[in-house]
Amino acid sequence: MWDFLKSFLDSVTNNIKSKVTNPLLGAFVFSWLMFNWDKLALLFFGDGKVDVRVKAFKESVKWVSYGSPNAYESIYYPLITTAIYLFLMPYVHLLVQLIQSVSDLLRSKIAVKVDSKKQLNHGELIKAKAIANMQDRKGIEQVEAEIAQSQALTKKLEEEVQAHQLRTQLINEKYLESKEKANQAKIEKEEQQNKAKRQEQENEKGRFAFLRSKAEHENALISLKFPIAYNLIYELEKSVIQDDWSCSLPNLAEIIAATFGYESFEVLINDESFSALNLKKIKFIAYDADKLFARLESVISYESHKTEDDWSTDWLFEHIQSSLEHYSLKILDIESITEQITVELWDFDLLNELLETDAVNSEMAITNAFFDEIDGIELQSYRWIEGDGLYISYTCIVSGSSDENKGFCGDTIDVNFELKLQLVMGGYALDGYEISKVQASVQDWGEDEEKNLPNSSQTLATLKEPSEF
Template identity: 30%
Template sequence: MQVLDDIWASVKGNAKTRINDPIIGAFVISWGLCNWDRLALLFLGAGKLDTRINMFTQEVSFINEPSLIWTNHALLLLPLLITAFYIFVLPSVAHAIEKKLKPTQINRHDHTVDLDLNKAIKQKELNKARLRTNPDNEFLAQEVKIDIEREKREAEVKKAEAEIKKSEAETLRNQEVESKAKVTSAELELKKRESEAKTAKLVLENHERQTKVEKNELAISTAKKNSTLASHRFPASYFFLELLSDNLKEEDVIMSLDGLTSCISTIFGYESFSNLLNDKEFTNENLEQVKYLLLDADKVTAGLSKVLINEGIEGFDSKWLIGVLEDIFETYSYQLVYPDTLADIIQDEVNNFDLSSLNGMDEIPTAIENINELIIDEYHYDDRLNEFFVSFSGSASGSHVSYSSVSGPDIELSIEARCYSIIGGAGLGEPEINGGATVKEPEENY
């Protein structure tokens, strides 16, 4: 019995494999559809079974009678034609239909993305409204404080403008009085001294008023600036997101809110956008002090490439996305730089630095006129101290401080520069330069 089971399993497996084959399966189904009447008579027809089998064999035995192939098309030709159509033509038709439907599918996807963006924007507005209505939230107190400061600044501006108008009106009236005094000076010869004294007094008052006007104009300018700063204290991160989204739309690229936040947090050196929002140092005051955004080539390239992959954006790479971000941060005078580029920039600043302030220069009788050589020894970003460090070595020369016609001793320079992190791990401020100078020992000739 085991042998029979094995034989049956082998036959069954081979038959199943052949039926599952697309060509054989398509031909079998096509042949069955084309010869359904013969099959129906074979299994359901009247008469004895051997009679039906003989009749079926005579009708389909094209090997014994090849002419049946040409006289009975349903026997072989038509099933083969249907099979070929199913295998070769039908996939091309399906592909053509899919190609025609592709623009519609893309439009549906764009509509879905726009809908998600609008939902995200509305959700952001809802979150803001909830924050404002929560009396226990610090955001509400901060917003009320900002409104009070703004109203105070506006009141100061209006008050200063009113004082300027009043001063101008008084100046105009005084000028009219002066004109009348000049016209009637001949008639008021007897009161000349009194008129001159009055005129001198008016001139003095005009001078005082003019000084007051200038002070008021300065106050207006200061008030406007403070008002602007107060109105921009709302976290600038959302403003960066809006700028990035607008710039991407100009390139016909749509990015989700998650993608936008990942780009901004990556550029500022944060692990996530939530870390950026929770950082108390991420304020407008600190943003104004940032000059450089240091790019770690490996981290930035990997992070931005991951964003493009997750967003399904094709045809663009991380280098292109960095260029878009550079255009955004140019508005804030930020420079997106790699470590080697930042080291070169700091080297240029050291070349223009007043080296007379270096330690030890007060003991060297040389007025530095030329930096003969300045070499970058090393540069790196210190994660522990959150600073970018560069060290230089070189030499300088110049004339003697007491005798300008005589060269002073050559000087050896050892200079260090540090850019401290202000925001995140990448927002750096101006470099702080310090170092020392010593007299260069003369080279011995052997």
């Protein structure tokens, strides 16, 4: 019974296998499944009961007519695909094989070339191995020779090492000796350094002591300057109070600073030249009307808002003059100072001052006169140099009586000289004047001796710093 069933199943299986492996049937079934897979999907996996899905499947594959969509998907498209696969694909396969045969032929040629190169390389390899074997033998011989040489060299080195050890021992002895000396020198150097450090510390202490003393001295100077400045402020305040004008202390200090040509009262206090000694040296206080009156106007504008009175810079300037008179100080513009100096020159021992200068002396030496008169003092020009002072240029004539016993003649000398009024403090306080430059030339010469005399018309002697007239 079992054998019968097995035979029956084998018969059915072989029959189905022969049908499926049939090229026409297999190609058609594959094509039909390709175009109708969605219907099979609905049959097996769609919604609803089995009978509903089966009915829907039958409707979808039911033959209606030659032109219906079912006919194309169920018959025409699968048949066309089957025909292409059975009849066209073999020729496509042949074409592919033909194209591949070309590449196979090329691969064969390349393989032959590769084998040829391998054979050539193999020959080169055999040749290289033979050469390498020869080189190995030479290398062995060379190594043996080098070993023998090395042994001889080793023996020589051993002898040198022994000699080196002897030298090293001697060097170590010398080294220990030098090290001991170096340690001794190091100790001496450290002692010197410690001594230098102690000296430097002493110097530093001295420097700090000096700076401290300097600071104390500066503080002392400021302490000495303040009473002088305060007295000037006090005199000015007393003067303006007489006209019922009150002024704050900072603005009074500003007026004093402006009068002496300082930028501020703080600069005045810190100026080393502002002292009682220099205050006594002042002969004139010059002023620039534009600068001074502008600062005075600023003070008046600030203070006048407290009252309804109208105060002027000229009025305040008069009070400044009045307060300075208590210290015998005069405040004048530069032109007025120049005029007053010119008047004072006639009472000044100008003749002797000029005769002592090198320029006039050199001219006197080539004349035959005794000079004892000065005349014709004339103002030429004046110039103000910031931070230096006032320079005034004059001309005059120095004359005398001729001495007949001398060989040269001439009794008149033309003199150009310059006076300098040095700044004492601030920007405007001036000291008394002194001669700073002199030029001199003989005016009259005898007719016989004129050609033999040296040219002295440009003789110049400078007593201070030289500059052009």
